[in-house]
Amino acid sequence: MLETVAQAVINGLLIGGIYALVSIGVTLIFGVVKIVNFAQGEFVMIGMYISFFLFTQFGIDPIVSLLVLMPVLFFVGVLVQHLLIRRVLGLNDLPQIFLTFALSLLILNLALMLLTANYRTVHTWYSDEAFHIGGLYIPVAKLIAFILAMVLSGILWVFLHTTDLGKAMRAASQNRDVAQLMGINPNRVFAVALGIALALAGAAGSLLMPFYPAYPLVGQVFVLMAFVAVVLGTLGNVIGALIASLLMGVAESLGIQFIGADSGLIVVFLLLLTTLAVRPSGLAGGWRR
C-alpha cells in the first residue's frame, strides 16, 4: 500500500515538472504583458517536432537539442511580440484573446496540413529505461525531464531576482505605468517575456520527446493542465505556477490510482474549484513573488 502511494507520488511529481514548464510560460506572459497566450501548447508541439527532426535527421539527442531549440523559440517569441501582440496591446481584451487564439488555430492546422496527423516517436537509449529502487521505479527519461525543468525554473527565478532586466520585468508586471515612468522600455521587457515563455514551452516539448509521441494536437493535452496550474498558483506568479503544477501532477496520479483511471481530470478540477472557493486568487494569493 505504502509502496503504491509512493509510486503514485513519484509518477505525479515527474509529470508535474513538465506541466510546470508550460504553465510558467503562460503565467510569465500573463504577469508581464497581461495577456493570455492560448497558443502556448502549440509552441510545446513545435518544440517536439523540432526535437524530433533534429533527432531523426542529425541524431541529436533531445536533451542536447535544447541548446538549439530554446534560442530559436526565444527569437520566435520576440517576433510574435513585435509583429503581433504589440499591435493589440492597449485595446480592450477581446482582440488580444482572439489574436492568441487565432495563432493557436493557425499553427495547429498548419501542422495538421504539413506534418499530417501521424504520431512521431523518438527512441533514445534511455527512453524505455528506469531505475528500480526497492519495489519502486523511476523512468530515466522522465527523471531527466523533471530535473532539467527544475533547473530551468531555478535559472528563471534567479534571472528575475538578480538581473536588471529581470527586475524590470517584475516591475512592469507590478505596475506598467510606474515602470515606464522609471525609464523601463515596456516593449523590450514584453519581448523578453514572450521569448522566455516560448523558450520554456519549446524546452518542455523537447524534454517530452524521449517518452511522449508528437502529433499536431499534442499541445492541447498539456495546455489545459497548464492553465489550471496558472490559476491555481495565482495568475502571474512563477513560483505559484511551479508548486501548483507539481501538486496537480500528484493529485492526478493519486486520483487515477485510488478513484479510477478516468478520474484524473475530475480530481484536478475539484482541487482547482475548492482552492478558488477558499482562496479566490489562488494558492499564492497573499504573497506575490
Place this chain on the structure above:
Amino acid sequence: MEMKRRTSSKRESRRTFLKSTGGALVAGAFGAVPLRGWAADPVNIGALYPTTGSMAQIGVGCVAAAKLAVEMVNDAGGIKSLGGAKLNLIISDVQSDTTVTRTETDRLITSNKLSAIHGCFASALTLIASEVAERAKVPIITGSSSDQLNKGRTYTFTPFARASQFAQAQLQMSKLVGEKPKVAVIFENTAFGTSTSNGLKEQAPGEGVEIVMFEPYSAGFTDASPLINKVKASGANALFSVSYLNDLILIVRTIKQVGLNVAINGGSGGFVIPDFYKNVGKLAEGLQGVAHWNHDMSDDAQKVNAEYKKRTGEFLFEYAGGLVAQTFMLADALERAASTDPQKVRDALATLDVSKGYAAMAPGGKVKFGPDGKNVYGHPVGVQWQNGDLASVFPKEDARSPLIKT
C-alpha cells in the same frame, strides 16, 4: 495527405506504381480491345476511401490496393462473360467525414453507371455509404466490422469477421499464453472503448477467462504510469488494451519501464498497421492483436503482399488486403451475372460461394454470404508482431507461425 516522413525513393515508387496502373487502364480501354473490332464497355466500380483528413494514411493505402486489385483482374483478361470487359475504378475521397461520405456516395452513384461499390474503411463512414447504396440499390462490399452493417440490409456484403467475433478471438488467444489467464481490460471511456470492452466482459465467462481488472480511462492522457501501476497491482498476466494509437504507444513503453511481465493484446485497427511498429519499435515484438485479414495467411495473400510491398515499400495491411479479395469477389459475381446491372450483380454476390483463388482470400479460405450479407465462414485471425512483421498465429488453420510466449 501523404506521410512527409517517407523517403523520396518510396514516394517515387508509389508514383511509378500509379503511373503503371493508370497506364494499364488506358491500354485496356483504348489499346487492346479495338483490335477485335468491338469495344466491351468497362465495368464501373466505385471506391469510397478517406484520402484526406484524419484517416488519410490508411485511406491512401486502401486506394493503392484497390488499384492493384483492378489491375490484376484486368491483366487476367477482365470479365470474360462480358467480352473481356475491364474493371474501371472510380475513386472518391470521403475526407474522413460522415457528411462528406453521404454526399460523395450520392454523387458517385448518380453521376456514374456503377455496377458495385467498395469502401470506406472506418465503420462510421461505411454505415452511411451503405445506407445511401441500399436506397440506390447498388451493391456495396466492405471490410468494416460493425455488426450494424448486417441488420436489415440487402445490398451490403461483409466477407470478413464481425466486431462481435473479435472479442471472442482475443479471449481465446489469451488461453494460448497461459493455462489460467488473468486478464486486465483497460479501455478508453467513449463509444469505441466501452462497446468493445463490454463484448470482452460478456464473453469472458463462456470462454473460461477471468477478468481481474476492468478499467475505463480518458483517452489522451499525459502519463500512462498511474494506469499501469494499477494493472501491476491487479496481478494480471494478460492485458487487453482498447486504445487509440497514442495512448497505446505510451502504455507499451510504460510497461517496459515498469518491467511488468504481461502479454499484451492490442486488438485491431491502429495496432495492425505498419505505422505501429515504426512508433513502438522493438517493444512491439511479441505483442498480439486481431485482424480480419493478414498478409501471410495464404499463398495467394503472400503473392499479393509481395507485389504491394514492391510498389509501396510496406506490407499489405489488414484493410487493404481484404480489399483486394473483395475486388475479386466482385469480379466473380460479374462473371456469373454476365451483366453490369447493379441488381444482377447484387443477386450474383448473394449466391457467391468460393473456396479458392484470390476471391477466397479470407481467414479460413472460404466465402459464402448468408441472408444478412455476412460471410458464413467469416472469422478473425490472431496476429503477433514478430521480427518487425505481423505474423498470423491463431486459429490453427490460418496460423503461419507459432505464437511466441513473452
